[in-house]
Amino acid sequence: MLLLPESDLTDEDFLVHVSEFLVSSSISHLFTEEEQTSVINAVRTEVTQAGLAYTRDVAWDFFLK
DSSP: OOOOOOGGGOOHHHHHHHHHHHHSSTTTTTTTTHHHHHHEEEEEEEETTTTTTHHHHHHHHHHHO
């Protein structure tokens, strides 16, 4: 349970991010496109060593887990 007074909700996007996290277990806008690309490239070796076919989506899911 997340219990906050309305006065603490200064950022309108906050509830959108909380809702997105609850639904998908991640926040898609947490990283910029450039940061996502860097992360995806950084886990490439680990993805292939895990026996997974390397794609952008597979690498991103691998990073999130």
